[in-house]
Amino acid sequence: MNVILRNPNREISLSGGRTVRALLQELGLSREAHLVIRNGQLVPGDGRLEDEDTIEIRPVISGGV
Amino acid sequence: MKCRVCRGPAIIDLPRHNANFCVEHFVQLCLRQVTKAIDDFGMVSTSDRVLVAVSGGKDSLAVWDILNELGYSADGLYIGLGIGEYSEHSKEFAERFAQEKGLILHVVSLRSDYDFDVPTAAKTTGRVPCSACGMSKRHIFDQFALENGYDVLVTGHNLDDEVAVLFGNTLRWDVGYLSRQLPVLDARGGFPKKVKPLVRLSEREMAAWCVVRDIEYIIEECPLASGNRHLAYKEVMNQIEERSPGTKASFYLGFLDNMAPLLRDEHAKDLDSIGTCSRCSAPTGAADSELCAFCRLQERASQVDPIPVDLLLKKRRRS
Numbered sequence: 001m002n003v004i005l006r007n008p009n010r011e012i013s014l015s016g017g018r019t020v021r022a023l024l025q026e027l028g029l030s031r032e033a034h035l036v037i038r039n040g041q042l043v044p045g046d047g048r049l050e051d052e053d054t055i056e057i058r059p060v061i062s063g064g065v
Numbered sequence: 066m067k068c069r070v071c072r073g074p075a076i077i078d079l080p081r082h083n084a085n086f087c088v089e090h091f092v093q094l095c096l097r098q099v100t101k102a103i104d105d106f107g108m109v110s111t112s113d114r115v116l117v118a119v120s121g122g123k124d125s126l127a128v129w130d131i132l133n134e135l136g137y138s139a140d141g142l143y144i145g146l147g148i149g150e151y152s153e154h155s156k157e158f159a160e161r162f163a164q165e166k167g168l169i170l171h172v173v174s175l176r177s178d179y180d181f182d183v184p185t186a187a188k189t190t191g192r193v194p195c196s197a198c199g200m201s202k203r204h205i206f207d208q209f210a211l212e213n214g215y216d217v218l219v220t221g222h223n224l225d226d227e228v229a230v231l232f233g234n235t236l237r238w239d240v241g242y243l244s245r246q247l248p249v250l251d252a253r254g255g256f257p258k259k260v261k262p263l264v265r266l267s268e269r270e271m272a273a274w275c276v277v278r279d280i281e282y283i284i285e286e287c288p289l290a291s292g293n294r295h296l297a298y299k300e301v302m303n304q305i306e307e308r309s310p311g312t313k314a315s316f317y318l319g320f321l322d323n324m325a326p327l328l329r330d331e332h333a334k335d336l337d338s339i340g341t342c343s344r345c346s347a348p349t350g351a352a353d354s355e356l357c358a359f360c361r362l363q364e365r366a367s368q369v370d371p372i373p374v375d376l377l378l379k380k381r382r383r384s
Contacts, residue, residue: 006284031080032303035272042076042276044066044085060272061225061299062122062286 002054003027021045024057033061077273080310088277095274098265099131106249108260109217115139116215116257118206119163119170121155123282124221126162127271128263130278132219133166139219144205145174146198147182148289149374155283162280171213173205181366183289184374189366194289194377197362204359208347210257222261225268228313229298231320244328248321254339255348267313268299288378 003012003023018026020036020043036043037056049055066075068087075085079094086094103109109132117129119141132139143159146152156172163170176182183201187194210218227246234242252258263271275282290296305312339348342357349357356364 007286030300030303030307032267032269032306033300035269035276037276040276040279042273044075044078046066046078058272058276058284060123060269061296061303062124062268062290 001049001051004054004056006056007059015051017048017050019045020047020049023049027057029057034059076277077270079270081267081306081314083310091273091277095266095270096131096135099128099262100135102248102262102265103135103260106260108249108262109137109219111136111138113137113216114214115217115219116206116210116213117141117219118202118221119143119159120221121158121162121283122221123272123275123280124223124226124263124268126158126221126280126282127274127278128219128221129162129168130166130280131274132262133168140169140171140215142171142173142206142209144202145172145176146201147174147176147371147374148184148198148287151283151285151287151374154285158281158283162282171209173209175201175205176371179205179363179367181363182371184377185369185372186362186366187289188372188377189369190362192362195293197366198289200358200362204347204357207255207257207259208345211255215257218257218259220259220261221263221271223263223266223268223271224313224317225299225302226295227261227264228302228317229295231317232298232302233294240328240331243324244331246320247325247332255341255346264317265314288374 001014003014005012021031023036024031024034031045035058037058038049038053043049066078066085067073068075068090069084070090071087073087076088077091078085109115115132115137117125117132117139119125119129121143129139129141141159141163143156145156159170183194183198186192186197186201190197206218231246234246248261248264250256250259302313339350342349342360344356344360347357347359349355
C-alpha cells in the first residue's frame with residue numbers, strides 16, 4: 001500500500017494487508033494523535049487496509065494554545 | 066467495527082467513550098458535547114453577537130462550523146501574523162471556509178495594521194515566537210470584539226489544549242494561571258466575555274469533524290511552533306491516554322469540578338490588580354499610565370526592518 005504521511009509530507013510503500021491499529025503501531029505513531037484516511041473517508045482502528053490502497057496518515061496535534 | 070448507536074459501519078473508534086461511531090452519530094456526538102459545554106458553563110445564547118477567533122486550523126474552523134450548525138450567529142476574525150507562507154496558506158483556508166458557508170470573516174494584519182509581525186517581534190524582543198504571537202492575538206481579538214460590539218469571543222481551544230496547559234500549570238504550581246484556566250471568562254474591565262465551546266472534545270475528534278464535514282484546513286504546523294513545550298505535554302498526555310483512555314477528560318473536567326472552585330479567591334484577587342494602558346486603554350498588569358505588554362511589543366518591533374521568518378528559522382536551527 002502507498003502511505004502518505006503529513007507534517008512533514010513524505011510517502012512510503014508497504015506490502016501486505018493489515019489493520020489501521022497495526023499500521024500505526026508498526027510506524028510508532030500514537031492513535032490519539034493521528035487519523036487514517038482512505039479516499040477521503042476515515043478508517044477506524046480495526047479497519048483493514050489492503051495492498052492496493054493509498055492512505056493518508058494525518059497528525060492531529062497542533063502546538064498553538 | 067460497528068456504530069454504537071445504529072450498528073452501521075463505524076468510521077471512528079473513541080476509546081475514551083469505549084465506543085465506535087458512524088458519520089451521522091459521530092456528528093451528533095460532537096454537537097451534543099458542544100451543546101453540553103455551552104449549557105453547563107453558560108457560554109453563549111442565540112441572541113448573542115459572537116466573534117470566533119479563526120486561524121485557518123481545524124479547531125477554529127470546526128468550532129465556527131458547529132456554532133453555525135447549532136444556530137448561533139457568529140462572525141470570524143482572522144489575524145495575519147506575518148509568518149511567511151504559513152500565514153498566507155492559513156488565511157486562504159479561513160477565507161475559503163467563510164465563503165463556502167456564507168459567513169462574515171474580518172481580517173486584520175499585524176504588518177499592515179500594527180507595523181510589525183511575529184518573526185520581527187520575536188527577534189527584536191528575544192521572546193519565544195509563540196509568546197509574542199499568543200500575546201498579540203489575545204490583545205487584537207479582545208480589542209476587536211469590544212470595539213465592534215460582539216457579546217462573546219469564542220476560541221477553538223479543545224480538550225487536549227486545555228489538558229496541556231493544565232498539565233504545565235500544575236507542574237509549576239502556577240496558582241494564578243490555574244485560577245484563570247476556565248472555559249468561560251466573563252466580561253470585565255476592558256475584556257470581552259471569552260468562551261471555549263470545544264473543551265469536551267479532543268484534538269483527534271476535531272480533526273475527524275473536519276474530515277467528515279469536508280472542511281479543508283491548514284494541516285502543516287506553524288514553523289515557529291517546533292519545540293513548543295505544549296507539544297511535548299500533549300505527547301506525554303497522549304501516551305497516558307493510550308494506556309488509560311479517559312484520563313485527559315477526567316484530569317481537566319475533574320479540575321473544573323474539584324479544584325477551580327477552590328481557586329475562586331485567587332481569581333478575584335487577580336482581577337483587582339488590573340490597570341489600564343496609557344496608549345490603547347487595554348487592561349494591563351502594569352501600573353496605571355504605563356503601556357500594556359502589546360503596546361510595548363509593538364513599540365519595539367515596529368522600529369526595526371521586518372525580519373523574514375526564514376532568517377529566524379535558520380538562527381533557531383543553528384542554536
